[in-house]
Amino acid sequence: MFVYNIDEDLSLKLINYQDAEAIFDLTNRSRNYLREWLPWIDYVTKLEDTMNYIKECLTGFAEQKTMITAIVFKREIIGVSGYNEINWSNRTAHIGYWLGEGYQGKGLVTKVVWALTDYAFRELRLNKVDIRAAEGNHKSRAIPERLGFVEEGSIRQAEWLYDHYVDHIVYGMLVDEWGEIITR
Template identity: 65%
Template sequence: MFIHKINDDLALKLIELKDSNRVFELTDTSRNYLREWLPWLDTTTKLEDTIGFINMCLKGFSENRSINTVILFKGNIVGVAGFNNINWSNKTAQIGYWLGEEYQGFGIMTRVAEALTEYAFKELALNKVEIRVAVGNKKSRSIPERLGFIDEGCIRQAEWLYDHYVDHVVYGILSEEWTNK
């Protein structure tokens, strides 16, 4: 099993089917909060939806296309983060993440994104990591900005969010930039 310890309180663990109840509960209790920026809340309404998501994550991991983890904070699952897409030909990965509402504001996601970026460069030998964020999502945008990612531009109408499109800012950092910062 994949476990990546970040510090004494924080770790990433490969998502497993046994995590489905907690991940669904966390989704459900944070539903209104998460819905502002995540497009999948209306299609994740029962435990079976979360089980389907986890099976998709495990398939991506077994095919070496993605790594999705649960975020463990003091031993409790508080969110999900990982590489939604790994492109081995181009040596790139895209980080995606979400955190339960009650765990916001503790710096958890910044440390998680930093650890994933470090893992991408040191363990996976990738050349570039990207984080794509809705333009208006200031909290989420502050994470790659704090970590020294470069604003590479805007993808217009990149995502349908329930009743409207949102533009995405693409943040990227190269291995050499990460090493030299």
């Protein structure tokens, strides 16, 4: 099973069925907070929904199309992150992430995205990593901006968020740019 230790307190581990209860409980506890920017929250109403999501994640991993991990901080699952899509033909990956309420502001997602970006370039030998965030989701947008990703543009009305569309801002990082960032 994939486990990536970021530091002594923070790691990523491939999501699996044993995580279902913890992820469902975290989703439930953070439901109102997460609902502001995540369109799927209303569809996760029972443990079985989380189990089905994990099944999709494991299928995507087996098919080498995704790699979704649980974010583990001090041995507790506090969120989910990973490559929502891996395109081997174009050597690209799309990173997504969410944290439970109360875990923000500690720099944890910044460390997670740094680790996923570095892993994509060093281990998977990809050429580009991108991140998309709703235009108004300033906390989520701050992550790629902090790490030096380039704002590449926007996708108008990219996502239906319960009762309205939101535009997505697209950020990208190329392997050559990453090499310059980590050697500074």
